[in-house]
Each structure stands twice: as C-alpha cells, then as structure tokens.
Amino acid sequence: MFYREAGDFKTSYTEDSQTFPIKFDRYGYYVTLAVAFLVIPFIINDYWVNAVFMPFLIYSIAAIGLNILVGYCGQVSLGTGGFMAVGAYACYKLMTGFPDVSIAIHILLAGGITAAVGVLFGLPSLRIKGFYLAVATLAAQFFLVWLFNRVPWFYNYSASGQISAPERTLFGITVTGAETTAWAAYMFCLVFLVASAWIARNLTRGMAGRKWMAIRDMDIAAEIIGVNPLRAKLSAFAVSSFFIGIAGALFFAVYLGAVEVGEVFGINKSFLVLFMVIIGGLGSIFGSFAGAAFLVLLPVFLKNVLVGGLGWPTDLAAHLELVIVGGLIITFLVAEPHGLAQLWRVAKEKLRLWPFPH
C-alpha cells in the first residue's frame, strides 16, 4: 500500500524520499531517540543493562548485519557466530597490540577485518547457491572457531585460552573492563547501534541496496539488467560482516569482558541471530530490532515467570524455554512468514484507516 497520509504535503524530492514519510512516524522516531539517549542512561541499573539492554543493542547490530546478507541479498549464512568471533578476536589483538589507540577505532577496525574475512568466505557464493551455500558458510563457522581455539597467537598465549578485555577509556570514561559503569557501556553500544542502523537503512534504499535486492529476487535476471553479481554479492558479504564484526567486538569488549570462543560464538549464536532476522522480518531494518528485542526479552521473561514466579528448578525452565522458543518460531512462520515487521506494517495500515476502512 502507498504509505502516505492526506494533508502531509511534500514540496521537494528530498522530502518525498525521506525515510519516515509520515509525520507521526518521524516524531515517533525522534522521541525514541531522545528517550534512548537522554532518559534511559539516567534511570538504568546494572541488572537492566546486563540482562536486557546490552544484549538487545548488540544483537540488533548483528541482526542488521545478517539481514543485509540474508534479507536483502538473499544469501543464507550460518556463519554469524564465526564472524562475530573474528570481530572479537580482532578487537582483542588490536586492543592489546596498540593500547594507545582509541577503543572506538579498534572496534571499527575489527569490523573492517571481519569484512575482509567475510568477503573471503563469501567467494564461494558466486558458484554455490541456496542451501548449499548455507551449509558452506558452516565451514566458516567451524573453521574460525577451531582456529581461535587452537592457535595460541590469537589469545596471546594465555593459559586459560580465554581472551579478556583490558580496561580502556573513551573521552576519559571507562567503557571496557570491570570498572565500567552501566550507563557508559549502554551509551557506547547505543552510539554504534544508531550509526549502524542509519548506515544500513541508507545503504539499502540506495543503489547498493537495490542491486542486492535484484540479486536476491533472481540473480540471473539481475545479471542481465546489468548488476554485477560478483560485486553485489561480495559487497553484501563485506557490509554484513562489517556490522557483525562490530557486534562481535562489542559483545566481547563491552558486554562480556572475557570470552571462551567455543561457548560464546558457537553454532547456536549463528542460529540465534538468524532467528532474530527471520522472526523480525527478512529485508527490514525495523524487523532486525523487533527480532532482537523479542528473542532477548523472551528468555528473561520466561526465567522470571518460571523460576522466580512458579519456583521451578532452573534446568526444567531451560527445557521449557527451548520448547516455547521452538514452538513460537513455528507459530510465527505459520501465522506470518514475513515476521514481526510485517505484522507491525499491517497493524499500522489498519489503524490508519480505522474505524472507517472503506
């Protein structure tokens, strides 16, 4: 449906092509940003940051990255966990190797390194398609995790095989290490998330995004109308891995602080992020947020209700959580295969016309 509102007149092409064409949405966006930047940092405590906000912010970045690859370019990837690990280890090596450089630059560089690795593992996508590619990306997942586990150079020969983030400051405020305050970690991740979402949104509605979508819809047809599949696919892998690498670096440096690669960046992480993208909605930036929020909040909610409320043993609650997550994924796919973003869109359109739909 043509999503415009009567009375909201556009007088220039710039206005006509803005991201939020409807005033209400635009103000909603500004209010959300204002609340995220100006209100939440003052009222949150450690529990909320660690249990809800940090995973949400970081997974959102990862989901945006994966959504670019899967949702916009149509290349299914199961290597997210491995690429996040690349980001984390690149960040660690940079942090310990160049302690004087700002942490923000390290995280961006970690994203860049991950992008390079992503392009390398994206090369087979030129020959391999569909499920074969999905399984091929598992090679990246298992190989990278094995590499970080087995080559001591990556974890600086530490005895435990773990990597742990040294303390770093940004503008005089501690953002990594044990001394980090809740609001600082939150703000640090939030800035990265907003920047990522802004870049991703504008990339996907520009020429690059249209090329990706052409490839997704049918790569041979796209090639015929002049899209270079090599560049389109590899750029999708690069951009996607860049965001995922940043997410991995933040996950390690700011959120967890210490990481054992097999546990944190295993195959389950790949599936988790993929679920976020699917449940949220393929090919939608908003969907990435919705999916991340849903899958971060659900376990917290279930744990509070089952263990806190009903007093069940934790292992039973964990099993039930699996059952519920699995069941919900199936329910969602049956009810709305295009995810939360589509539900939201339909609801909005219905509400705009309500109560006089005709």
Add this chain to the structure above:
Amino acid sequence: MPEQFIWGIEVFLNGLMTGVLYSLVALGFVLIFKASGIFNFAQGVMALFAALTLVGIMEGQVPFSHLINATFGTEIHHFGWHVPAWLAIILTMGVMVLLAWLVNKLIFQHLVNQPPIILFMAAIGLAYFLEGLGDMMWGADIKELDVGLPQGINTTIDEVTYNLFGYGFFIDNLDLWATGIAAVLVAALVIFAQYSKHGRAMRAVADDHQAALSVGISLKFIWIMVWSLAGFVALVAGIMWGTKSGVQFSLSLIALKALPVLMLGGFTSIPGAIVGGLIIGVGEKLFEFIVGPLVGGATENWFAYVLALIFLVFRPQGLFGEKIIERV
C-alpha cells in the same frame, strides 16, 4: 613407514564405519528433501528424541516425571517395569509415526508453497522444540542404551591381522554391526523406493507434486509416510550412536555432520548420501591422523565442511545431484 601405513589402514577402516553412520543420518535428510523439499534440520534431534524415548520405555520411566514432581511435589520416577528391547523399539516406532503425523498436521501442511528458507527455519524451530520436549519428558542426564548389540574389540579381526601384519587392528564389534545394519537398511530403502507401490508414489511426488496429485497420489499420506521413514532411520541412527556413546545431547549434533555429507553427495540422491558419508568419514579420520598432529588436532570439527566447500566450488550440485538448470 610400513607401521605408519598399517595404522593408516586401521584409521581408514574405522573412518569407513563412521562414514556409514553419517550416511545413515544423511539418508533421513535425503528422503524428506526429495519428497517435500523440506531441508529437515531436525533429523539429528529426531535421532536423539527416538533414542531418549527408547531408553525411557525400556527403563519404564514416567514421562514428564520431573515436571510432575516440580509442580505437585510428588516423588515419582519409574513405573517399576522393564520392557524388552524389541517391544520398546516397536513402541518407539509408534511414537515416531505419531510424531510424523503431528509434524505434518500442525506445521508443514500450513507451510505448503512457502519458500525453502521458511521451511528450513520451521525445521530448526522443530529441532529446538523436540530437543526441549525430549529433555522435559525423559530428563537431560546421560543415559546408557543397551539393546543387546555386541560391543568391544572384535577378537577375530585382531588375531587375523596380528598374524598377517604383526599388528592387531582395533575394530569395534558395534561398528561392524552398525555397518551391517546400515547396509541392510539402505538396501531395503532402495528396494522399497524402486519396487513397492508406495515407493513409486514417493518417487512420483519427489519428481513433481502437481503431476503426482493429478494421477491420484495423496500428498498428505506420502508426506506422513516419508516423515515416518525418516523417523525410523533416525531411530536406527539413535540406537547406533546411543549404544556407542550414550544417549545425550551431543547425539543431535550428528545432524551437523550429515550436512557436509549431503553437500558432497547432493541433496537429492540416495547413493550420494552413502558415498558422501563414506568419503567424509574416511577423509576426516585420515586428515586427523596425518595432518592433525601438525596443527593441534580436533580438525574433525571443520574438515568435512571445508572439504565439501572446496568440492562444491568445482561441482555446485554435489556428486550425484541433479544438474542445476537456471532460467530467467
């Protein structure tokens, strides 16, 4: 060097037998993928679920006992009887057929005509669901499974090879049995698919859904049948792996091992699943034996994938897959 060479042969044989077990899991994938286009990621969890159910029935466990005890404060665990293995296997098979019916009724009938990625996601959702359900029903502790298959070193082979080479090969009886059973199962499946009425119907559905419908084949029945067959294969795989290393969560990870097998063999080919399984099984064991010590070991985790990846770059449809023809 000859000593190394003889060890190499032993590794090769063991790899071959591991490969047969990979093939067994991959076979379940191929059956469902051919008939319904669903990439059934839940195959590994189905094997786990089947093995858990089998142990649960044999031991006479009360299903959901943990849940019941937590909710009502009771202390029940067992019915207090033991079911013989053959009866338990039949009962478990019943459960798997019921599961096949439910999966089709509740999930995949509603997802007809959806793109493959959605079906794949639904299968992953099913995997999570079954994993949680299996643990809730029977408990998550590691269980021993013994249906009477012989275990331990095969002394005949040990003696014969000792006399021949001066070094006795270590080959597990269970592996030999597993190889035999898997071979029989594969042969039975091929005969079923080629010569029986329902097997023909199954192949017709695999070729073209609409054409199959138009000659009066019931898609619903075929899908339930295929899922039941996959459940049966999962049960056999579950018994093999469960006897070998105990019934535990890691059992469901063999599904991940079956994926490169499928890529190598082609998603739609039964012989492909078998040959692919053998290549992967032998390849990863030999690679670990020869290269593993140089790079720190545990290469089995990724070698299969990298092998399949390199292979696919040269032949994108796998060894025996149908040639991919793309049109605008």
